[in-house]
Amino acid sequence: MTVHAKPSAQLLDVLSARLGEPHVITDPGQMAGYLVESRNLYRGTALAVVRPGSTGEVAFTVGECAKAGVAIVPQGGNTGLVGGGVPFGGLVLSLARLDRIREIDPVNATMTAEAGCILQNVRAAAGETNLLFPLWLPSEGSCRIGGNLATNAGGANVLRYGNTRDLVLGLEVVLADGRVWNGLKGLRKDNSGYDLKNLFVGSEGTLGIITAAVLKLLPKPHVKATAFVGCASARRALELFARLRQSDDDTLTAFEYMPDFALYMVLKHGRGTVRPLVGEHASYALIELSSPDAKADLQGRLETVLGEAIEAGLVEDATIGASETQNQALWRLRETLSEVQGLEGGSIKHDVSVPVSRVADFIEEAEAACATAMPGVRPCAFGHVGDGNIHFNISQPLGMDKAAFLAQWPTFNRLVHDIVASMNGSISAEHGIGLIKRDELLHYKDPVALDLMRTLKRALDPANILNPGKVLALDEDAPPALPSPE
Numbered sequence: 491m492t493v494h495a496k497p498s499a500q501l502l503d504v505l506s507a508r509l510g511e512p513h514v515i516t517d518p519g520q521m522a523g524y525l526v527e528s529r530n531l532y533r534g535t536a537l538a539v540v541r542p543g544s545t546g547e548v549a550f551t552v553g554e555c556a557k558a559g560v561a562i563v564p565q566g567g568n569t570g571l572v573g574g575g576v577p578f579g580g581l582v583l584s585l586a587r588l589d590r591i592r593e594i595d596p597v598n599a600t601m602t603a604e605a606g607c608i609l610q611n612v613r614a615a616a617g618e619t620n621l622l623f624p625l626w627l628p629s630e631g632s633c634r635i636g637g638n639l640a641t642n643a644g645g646a647n648v649l650r651y652g653n654t655r656d657l658v659l660g661l662e663v664v665l666a667d668g669r670v671w672n673g674l675k676g677l678r679k680d681n682s683g684y685d686l687k688n689l690f691v692g693s694e695g696t697l698g699i700i701t702a703a704v705l706k707l708l709p710k711p712h713v714k715a716t717a718f719v720g721c722a723s724a725r726r727a728l729e730l731f732a733r734l735r736q737s738d739d740d741t742l743t744a745f746e747y748m749p750d751f752a753l754y755m756v757l758k759h760g761r762g763t764v765r766p767l768v769g770e771h772a773s774y775a776l777i778e779l780s781s782p783d784a785k786a787d788l789q790g791r792l793e794t795v796l797g798e799a800i801e802a803g804l805v806e807d808a809t810i811g812a813s814e815t816q817n818q819a820l821w822r823l824r825e826t827l828s829e830v831q832g833l834e835g836g837s838i839k840h841d842v843s844v845p846v847s848r849v850a851d852f853i854e855e856a857e858a859a860c861a862t863a864m865p866g867v868r869p870c871a872f873g874h875v876g877d878g879n880i881h882f883n884i885s886q887p888l889g890m891d892k893a894a895f896l897a898q899w900p901t902f903n904r905l906v907h908d909i910v911a912s913m914n915g916s917i918s919a920e921h922g923i924g925l926i927k928r929d930e931l932l933h934y935k936d937p938v939a940l941d942l943m944r945t946l947k948r949a950l951d952p953a954n955i956l957n958p959g960k961v962l963a964l965d966e967d968a969p970p971a972l973p974s975p976e
C-alpha cells in the first residue's frame with residue numbers, strides 16, 4: 491500500500507514561500523469549488539489548493555510533494571464528467587495561472603499554449619491569425635487545454651478533425667519526481683523513438699502534469715451550412731450519414747444525432763429554442779458542412795443531397811439555415827441537450843462507442859433492453875454518431891423516486907456495457923475513465939492491456955502520487971468508484 495502523507499504545515503510553508511501565500515489556498519470557502527465536479531456526483535477533500543504560475547513552479551511543487559509523499563490532483567477547468575479531478579486528500583494543483591499563449595507560428599500552423607489556457611481563448615487566438623484550432627466542446631468557456639489533452643476530449647468536430655490527440659504535436663510535462671520533459675516540438679514527422687506525448691494525452695493526470703503543448707492549427711472555414719433533418723429511425727439517419735460520407739466527405743464537419751425524446755426535452759426546457767421542423771419525427775440529425783473556400787456553395791450542396799435523400803426515403807423532412815443566426819439556432823438545439831436532461835429527473839449516463847456500422851444496432855438493442863429491465867424508462871441516445879460515439883443516457887420513469895432510480899446505475903451499466911462489449915466497442919468514447927468508470931474498466935478491458943497500463947503507471951509514478959485511485963486503483967485505500975448522488 492502506498493502511504494500518502496498528509497501535507498504537513500512545513501510543506502505548505504515551503505510552497506507558500508515559492509508560489510506566494512495567495513496561491514496556497516487553505517480557506518474552506520475558497521477551496522469549495524475545487525472539491526466537487528460538474529455533475530455534483532462526488533465531493534472530495536484536500537488540505538490545500540495550490541496555484542503555481544509557471545512550469546518551474548509546477549516542477550517545484552511536484553518535487554516537494556514527491557519528497558513528502560503527498561498526492562496531487564491536477565485540475566484545469568474542472569469540467570470533466572468522470573470524477574477525475576476530484577481530490578481525496580493531498581493537494582489540488584490548479585493549472586489556471588499557466589494561461590499564456592507562448593507562440594503562434596502561422597507558417598508551421600502551430601500554437602504553443604500553456605495548459606491553463608481556456609479553450610475558447612485558444613480558438614479565438616487562432617482565429618485572429620486566420621487559422622482554426624478545431625477542438626470544440628460546449629464547455630469551451632471553462633475547460634482548459636491541459637484538461638482537454640489529459641482527457642483526450644472529443645466533441646462535435648471530431649468527425650472532420652479528430653480527437654485532441656490528433657491536434658497536438660508536442661508537450662511539456664512535469665513528471666512525478668519533479669523533472670520537466672520538454673517535448674515542445676512542432677514537427678509533423680518525428681520517428682526518434684517512442685511517442686511519449688501520446689502516453690500523457692488521455693492519461694487523466696495519472697502519469698504526469700501537462701504544462702504546455704504545441705497545438706496543430708488548420709485553415710479557418712469561411713463558409714458553413716447547417717441542416718436539421720427528421721428521419722423515421724436511427725437506422726435511416728445512419729444511412730444518410732453513410733451517403734454524406736461518400737458524397738461530401740471533404741466538407742462534412744459534424745453529424746449529430748438525437749431522438750424525438752431529446753428534442754422534446756430541449757423544446758420543453760431550453761430557453762429560446764424553437765421547433766425546427768413542422769412535423770414530428772422519430773429521429774433527427776444536425777449536419778454541418780464547412781469550407782475554407784469562401785466561394786463554396788455549401789447551402790446549395792445541402793439542398794441537392796438532402797433533396798436526393800428525401801427522394802430515396804432516408805429523410806422525411808429537412809430545414810437548412812439561411813443565415814448564421816439560423817445556423818446557431820439549429821446548433822442550440824443540440825448544445826442545450828446536456829443541460830436540459832437534468833430537468834427531467836434522474837439521468838443515468840453512458841458515453842460509449844461502437845463501429846459506425848453498428849450504431850443503429852446498438853441503439854435498438856440497448857433501448858429494448860432498458861425498456862425490458864425497467865418499464866417506463868426514457869432512453870435518450872444522442873451524440874456524435876458519425877464517430878460511432880453515442881451518449882446513451884436514460885431518464886427516469888415519470889413519477890419514480892430519483893434516488894431509487896439512480897441507485898440502479900450499476901445495473902444499467904452492466905446491461906448497456908455488455909451490449910457495447912458484444913459489438914467490440916468501448917465503455918468510454920470521449921469522457922475518460924476517472925473514478926466513475928474505474929471498476930467498469932476492470933470488468934471490460936483486456937487483461938493484458940490492464941497489465942500494460944499498470945506497468946506504465948508504476949514506471950512513471952512509482953510512489954503513486956499523481957491522481958491516485960483514478961483510471962486504475964493500485965492502492966487498497968483508493969476512493970470508492972461509485973458516486974454517492976446528493
Ligand code: FAD
Binds near residue numbers: 696700
Ligand atoms: P478537468 O475537469 O480540470 O480535468 C479533467 C481530468 O484531467 C482530471 O483527471 C484532471 O486531473 C486531469 N487534468 C487536468 N488538467 C491537467 C493537466 N494540465 N495535466 C494533467 N492532467 C490534467 N468532453 C468531451 O470530450 N466532449 C464533449 O462534447 C464535452 N462536452 C461537455 C459539455 C459540458 C457542458 C461539460 C460540463 C463537459 C463536457 N465535456 C465534454 C467534458 C469536459 O469538458 C472535458 O473532459 C474537458 O476536456 C475537461 O477539461 P478541464 O480543463 O475542465 O479538465
Ligand code: ZN
Binds near residue numbers: 644645873874881920
Ligand atoms: Zn459528446
